Amino acid sequence: MKIALIGYGKMGKAIEAIAQGRGHEIVHRIDINSSHLLEKEQLQQADVAIEFTTPETAYHNILKCFAANVPVVCGTTGWLEKLPEVKAQCLEQHQAFLYASNFSVGVNIFFELNRRLAELMATQSDYRSSMVEIHHTQKKDAPSGTAITLAEQILEKQPAKTGWVNEATTDPTKLGIVSERVDPAPGTHIIQYDSPIDSITITHTAHSREGFAAGAVTAAEWLKDKKGIFSMKDVLSL
Numbered sequence: 056m057k058i059a060l061i062g063y064g065k066m067g068k069a070i071e072a073i074a075q076g077r078g079h080e081i082v083h084r085i086d087i088n089s090s091h092l093l094e095k096e097q098l099q100q101a102d103v104a105i106e107f108t109t110p111e112t113a114y115h116n117i118l119k120c121f122a123a124n125v126p127v128v129c130g131t132t133g134w135l136e137k138l139p140e141v142k143a144q145c146l147e148q149h150q151a152f153l154y155a156s157n158f159s160v161g162v163n164i165f166f167e168l169n170r171r172l173a174e175l176m177a178t179q180s181d182y183r184s185s186m187v188e189i190h191h192t193q194k195k196d197a198p199s200g201t202a203i204t205l206a207e208q209i210l211e212k213q214p215a216k217t218g219w220v221n222e223a224t225t226d227p228t229k230l231g232i233v234s235e236r237v238d239p240a241p242g243t244h245i246i247q248y249d250s251p252i253d254s255i256t257i258t259h260t261a262h263s264r265e266g267f268a269a270g271a272v273t274a275a276e277w278l279k280d281k282k283g284i285f286s287m288k289d290v291l292s293l
């Protein structure tokens with residue numbers, strides 16, 4: 056499979072290593088200094104594009120892939136206000152798009168646990184939920200995309216909560232998400248339910264970026280010949 060890597064930073068390089076290890080060819084490595092490679096003719100040399108850039112650039116990069124008729128896997132976080140528009144464009148232009156706030160198998164299983172735990176806790180008014188996410192200091196967005204996905208799952212199951220805030224809170228109608236930035240943390244997410252009697256905590260800790268990169272390559276292999284909008288739930292059949 057021929058891959059265009061859009062974003063050749065920490066994730067782009069981790070994805071390159073996994074993709075080449077699986078016999079794929081990287082036809083373009085596109086970063087801030089080589090964005091001319093996002094032209095239609097260049098992108099069309101790839102079977103699939105994998106986009107890990109910045110909150111400011113993801114939206115336009117995805118639209119360029121649509122214009123070139125190239126399926127795109129996107130892992131960039133921090134741009135979700137534009138997601139509905141991207142999905143609409145994908146359908147309108149008959150393109151293929153797969154977004155995940157986290158591509159690792161472990162986190163996608165953790166999402167399922169989180170959803171179930173939130174469901175069980177929905178009727179347990181003695182417990183207060185909260186979240187901590189820990190990442191490296193170069194991370195541009197807070198809270199992390201994964202934390203937002205986890206929060207949305209909790210809010211969906213707990214109607215007493217009306218939203219999340221990116222700080223610790225005693226407001227029972229809000230889910231507090233604390234963001235810590237410590238090197239070299241690749242990504243840790245902790246969900247906690249506390250009552251006066253006890254606490255329940257579930258934690259996912261990434262030991263490296265390998266799981267994110269492997270998941271993104273698996274998603275690209277899966278998406279290559281498809282049309283439509285997909286998620287890692289589709290890829291992993293969860």
Ligand SMILES: NC(=O)C1=CN([C@@H]2O[C@H](COP(=O)(O)OP(=O)(O)OC[C@H]3O[C@@H](n4cnc5c(N)ncnc54)[C@H](O)[C@@H]3O)[C@@H](O)[C@H]2O)C=CC1
Binds near residue numbers: 066085
């Ligand atoms: N969904 C997931 O599983 C994961 C998502 N991420 C997200 O992926 C994104 C990238 O993360 P890192 O690789 O750690 O960041 P990084 O800062 O190491 O790399 C970003 C890359 O984007 C490039 N870039 C900037 N503007 C560009 C443009 N206009 N066109 C093409 N390339 C451009 C930069 O030159 C750089 O190579 C972040 O949003 C991060 O939150 C990170 C890890 C896992």
Ligand SMILES: O=C(O)C1=N[C@H](C(=O)O)C[C@H](O)C1
Binds near residue numbers: 132190194198200202
């Ligand atoms: O920026 C990162 O590094 C990560 N970003 C993703 C997120 O925002 O959730 C996924 C992972 O936690 C690493």
